Amino acid sequence: MKLSLSHKVLYLSLLLLASSLTVSCSDESNSNNGPALGNSSSTVPSVEAVKSRYGALPLSERLSGTVYAKNQVSLYPEIPGKIETVHVQNGDFVEKGDPIVSLQDNQYREQVQQARANLRINEARLKQAQARYNELEAQYKRTKQLSDQQLSSELEMETLQAQMSSAEADVDLAEAQLEQAQSSLQEQQDMLSKTVIKAPISGTVGQRNAETGMQVSSSTQLYTIGDLDNLRVEVVLTDQMLDNIEVGQTVRIYTGTNVNNSDFIEAELSRISPFLNNVTRSTEGEIDVQNTGNKLRPGMFVPVDILYGQSERATLVPTSAIYTDPNSGEEGVFVATSLGSEIQPAEQVNADNPPPLTEPTDVQFKPVDVIAEGRMEVGIEGIEPGNWVVTVGQDLLSSGRQQARVRTSSWERILALQGLQRQDLLQQVLDRQTNTNDSSSQ
Numbered sequence: 001m002k003l004s005l006s007h008k009v010l011y012l013s014l015l016l017l018a019s020s021l022t023v024s025c026s027d028e029s030n031s032n033n034g035p036a037l038g039n040s041s042s043t044v045p046s047v048e049a050v051k052s053r054y055g056a057l058p059l060s061e062r063l064s065g066t067v068y069a070k071n072q073v074s075l076y077p078e079i080p081g082k083i084e085t086v087h088v089q090n091g092d093f094v095e096k097g098d099p100i101v102s103l104q105d106n107q108y109r110e111q112v113q114q115a116r117a118n119l120r121i122n123e124a125r126l127k128q129a130q131a132r133y134n135e136l137e138a139q140y141k142r143t144k145q146l147s148d149q150q151l152s153s154e155l156e157m158e159t160l161q162a163q164m165s166s167a168e169a170d171v172d173l174a175e176a177q178l179e180q181a182q183s184s185l186q187e188q189q190d191m192l193s194k195t196v197i198k199a200p201i202s203g204t205v206g207q208r209n210a211e212t213g214m215q216v217s218s219s220t221q222l223y224t225i226g227d228l229d230n231l232r233v234e235v236v237l238t239d240q241m242l243d244n245i246e247v248g249q250t251v252r253i254y255t256g257t258n259v260n261n262s263d264f265i266e267a268e269l270s271r272i273s274p275f276l277n278n279v280t281r282s283t284e285g286e287i288d289v290q291n292t293g294n295k296l297r298p299g300m301f302v303p304v305d306i307l308y309g310q311s312e313r314a315t316l317v318p319t320s321a322i323y324t325d326p327n328s329g330e331e332g333v334f335v336a337t338s339l340g341s342e343i344q345p346a347e348q349v350n351a352d353n354p355p356p357l358t359e360p361t362d363v364q365f366k367p368v369d370v371i372a373e374g375r376m377e378v379g380i381e382g383i384e385p386g387n388w389v390v391t392v393g394q395d396l397l398s399s400g401r402q403q404a405r406v407r408t409s410s411w412e413r414i415l416a417l418q419g420l421q422r423q424d425l426l427q428q429v430l431d432r433q434t435n436t437n438d439s440s441s442q
Contacts, residue, residue, distance in 0.1 A: 044360045047393030047404045054385035057311040057374035065233040065304040069226025078194045080217045094199040105195040115185040122181040126174035133167035203227045233287040244308045252305040255295040311372030314379035323394040332367040334390035345410040357405040
């Protein structure tokens with residue numbers, strides 16, 4: 001926690017320094033509109049503070065999730081061949097069974113014709129064998145009648161019986177060859193049908209890798225298809241997380257570039273695999289989600305919060321308010337002791353025209369104990385709710401300064417700053433410095 005908080009303080013301090021430059025220029029340009037501060041005010045640092053409050057923290061686990069389409073399938077040809085027709089484009093919706101790609105089928109059609117001709121030959125052979133058997137059977141019946149009247153020899157009867165046995169075997173052989181020919185025809189027809197790659201499910205196709213005339217094999221991926229209205233987000237859960245996390249808990253999937261309270265989709269943890277990886281000691285959790293507004297796309301990495309309870313009630317401050325003394329390692333907050341609870345946060349209307357700073361006011365470092373940690377705020381013991389705690393600029397006070405000019409900020413502004421990505425913070429610093437230099441040159 002200490003490392004991440006230090007990073008947040010560093011980036012927020014950069015913003016503060018840039019903001020201070022803007023405020024200084026504004027003070028100079030408006031010196032005739034208000035009382036000027038003494039020369040000593042230039043040595044008093046500028047900070048931002050927010051009023052601590054009392055409440056309970058929602059306990060959550062922040063994870064990174066990967067988005068997949070429901071029933072997401074990669075399409076491969078089952079047989080090698082050259083593509084003759086591509087029926088769909090990226091982004092097209094297809095129904096189950098619709099043709100996606102057709103391969104050249106001349107070779108397979110010829111094989112079907114040969115198999116069909118072979119089938120007819122074997123059907124004719126079977127008829128011949130059956131006719132021969134029927135003929136011998138009729139002859140045997142006539143001879144037996146003569147034999148009963150002692151008009152035929154015993155040798156003649158034995159000869160006919162042997163011929164009938166041979167004819168019966170010929171029929172069995174012809175039937176087996178016919179079945180083999182039928183199976184061969186069915187196999188060749190199946191091969192012919194595989195020249196048309198069809199949609200195995202209804203969904204949207206993408207990741208096209210199919211062009212007319214392209215030679216493909218069974219290892220060539222042609223498309224990916226999936227249901228984009230119903231998605232699945234997968235997260236990795238460690239064995240320690242499973243002590244608190246279970247199926248059915250509320251999750252928030254953040255869909256914007258900046259994580260804030262209004263840019264998320266709420267769902268439930270749908271499944272947890274019961275088997276842990278024997279190397280990483282982790283497993284997978286799955287979240288089924290309706291893709292409202294098409295804010296998610298398969299393949300995206302998204303921040304996911306799993307909410308698993310609430311902390312005990314305590315004094316709450318933003319995470320950026322916690323400062324670690326580099327000399328003693330003690331954690332605490334800087335409190336603007338002379339600002340009362342009646343002071344209201346200044347409204348941030350325009351980022352280029354920030355609210356005014358107070359006159360130099362006393363600040364004091366107070367050690368605290370962190371008793372609960374949320375994603376954007378922490379619960380502490382050591383100060384009472386209603387105190388103004390410094391959230392931006394603690395490093396400017398770490399040298400022992402006991403006064404600062406304070407800009408009273410709202411919780412919404414500080415939480416929004418904490419939610420910004422690192423590159424967003426640095427870009428704001430650069431923009432503010434550019435604007436300040438432009439104003440100075442004029």
